[in-house]
Amino acid sequence: MGNQIVRPNQLAKELDVSLCTLWRWRQQNKLPQPIQLGPRLVGWKREVIEEWLDSQNNG
Template sequence: MEGIVWRPKQVAVLLDISRATLSRWRKTPGFPQPVQLGPRCVGFLRSDIDAWLASRKGAC
């Protein structure tokens, strides 16, 4: 695993959504899946989030 890792709270702030919404979005196809950092700790690769955002441009 390489790159910058964002914790769920940071991703929620970046996307301007609640943590509950982030949890729902994680269950949708195409949304980046978190990586396990420890027994009770997950994070999202910044590159995955950036790629997902780029793919969403013009989708709305």
């Protein structure tokens, strides 16, 4: 299950933020860059998000 992809709507819900906040964090490099799944489709690997959350909680 290491290849699970988290879509923007799901990630925003999990982080309890709006999609606008998610994209703003992405532009400000506060969030790991997503991977391109298609021309207009992005997502994040679950393991990358979990590592990022750990670093936010410990830093």
